[in-house]
Amino acid sequence: MNERAKSLRVAVLGCGAVGSQVVRLLTEQSDDLAARVGAPVELVGVGVRRLDAPRDVEVPDGLLTTDVLGLVARDDVDLVVEVIGGIEPARSLILAALDNGASVVTANKALLAEDGPTLFEAAEKAERDLYYEAAVAGAIPILRPLRESLAGDKVTRVLGIVNGTTNFILDKMDTSGAGFSEALEEAQELGYAEADPTADVEGFDAAAKAAILASLAFHSRVTAADVYREGISDVTAADVASARDMGAVVKLLAICELRPGPHGDQVAARVHPAMIPRSHPLASVREAFNAVFVESEAAGQLMFYGPGAGGAPTASAVLGDLVTVARNRLAGTRGVGESAYADRAVQPMGETRTRYHVAIDVDDRAGVLAAVANAFADHDVSIQTVRQEGRGADAQLVVVSHAAPDAALAATVEQLRNMDIVREVTSVMRVEGGDE
Incomplete structure (x- = not known):
């Protein structure tokens, strides 16, 4: 009854x-x-x-x-x-x-x-x-598709822009050349950012959402504490310009994926700014909008887009x-409850494979490029592209790596910072999309 x-x-x-x-x-x-x-x-x-x-x-x-x-x-x-x-x-x-x-x-x-x-x-x-x-x-219907529509499929990756405040800020930095502080001030004036924007700009809001997405997508319990988190407060106008030069745009991404582990698939969940090619569907997400890109074995690639906040x-x-x-x-019935049967382990960020974009101010003399390449080789990190900008005191190398464990990439950057030929490592940012 x-x-x-x-x-x-x-x-x-x-x-x-x-x-x-x-x-x-x-x-x-x-x-x-x-x-x-x-x-x-x-x-x-x-x-x-x-x-x-x-x-x-x-x-x-x-x-x-x-x-x-x-x-x-x-x-x-x-x-x-x-x-x-x-x-x-x-x-x-x-x-x-x-x-x-x-x-x-x-x-x-x-x-x-x-x-x-x-x-x-x-x-x-x-x-x-x-x-x-x-x-x-x-308003974007994303949890129900993960929980119900894709219940017969194996989701392998969820990649999303899930915070409108940070997307608005990064979009303004890309389109106007503004710095972070200037773009944040505009976001606050327009009501997109709170007076205290910490939860948004430092990635806490996106990390909570990444935990929920990963839990649903991979049938495992993932908490916000399991999600590696970096915000956008250190992203500079130079970072955004460098991304533009390589045909990319900077976005704060929530990335949840299945990665091979020692005892089967593990869940990798992270939130951080990253460069993505302008050809990627997420690159066209403007202002305070959100979008979530889902990859699964049978359905292939799906994208959900719309207003991600607001009353x-x-x-x-x-x-x-x-x-x-x-x-x-x-x-007199109930809907689908929690699905955590897979009980997959969470992969530490250091073991997660990613790619780095590194800008390095260097001495303009013979042997510099070889020394930098050796630093990457010391940690088994392969270089995808390298270009030199400027001469003399303005000499800079911009290196993009192939995919490698994040710990190896971080160790490479630390070694570069301690080299005599390196005046400063001016920018380090992960790269998503494109060839690994």
Whole structure:
């Protein structure tokens, strides 16, 4: 028999940029949602920290409450939408909702990346759904394709631009020649970057999303702590110009892939700026947009593109999950839970094969190129291309390597820095795409 066939009652936790748009869509599209779900969807409460905080939408009378724990404990709440963000109190509230028999939709990437298994186990125990499409790439449907559409395939690589703030900054540096600080200031003025942009520009946000993507794609538990992370604050206008000279563009990439290990495939997950050829589909992703490029054995190459943040786009993903969870609730079924059966190990960054672009200020004299080449050879790193720019005091070598273990490449750079003929290693950046 259907549960609560007359209506499905929803509580929303948080009424900020995303929560307010969820409330708006629930109220404005109530008739359409009822038709899609098969029963009315009734908003019965909105949990907030302050009743008098300014909000983008008008919340219907009587729904706002600061007793958020009391809201999720109500026995008439069927679905809880969590868009508070952060670790606590979100974790405790989600666990309480599941324990009380509610299904949960969340957009909380940080919590899922840090403690997802606890949430999934609670959902399994409660026999309820936990859906989280909005946690990665805003409105872009990427988690459901990985979890369901590609369930019969073997995904081998997920490569994505999953942070709009950093993509906007790097795009401005590429198109205008601006430095990092100047581009960041513009992003803040336009509302793409927070007053404290650390989570974005240092890669923490993207690392959390990479952990979620890797967990789904490779059926293994991957946390944010497992993801190697570098931000973009050290990317210079010279780096961007050098990329342009070699027909490439700099992007902050989340890269999740299967790599051979001593006992089978391992998961390699990393976030860092990288040069990619302008011919690569991700190179054309402009401003604050996101895109995720998926490679699998049977389907081949797929790309998902769209707005990766913002109240309304993220709320769209939340409502999509809500409709699915509501349908499951009416049918007395559950959707797909956590899939971690593969239990693959995470490959250390030092063992992960990648390529480096290295710019070196050198003395302009005979034997310099041979000495630099020997430094690469000392660590079994093969050189793909090398070019010299300038003469005399302005002499510079730009070297692009073939793929090698990251530890060997890092050791090569350290050796270069200690050589008498090297005045300075001015730029080190990984290269993705193209021939290894």
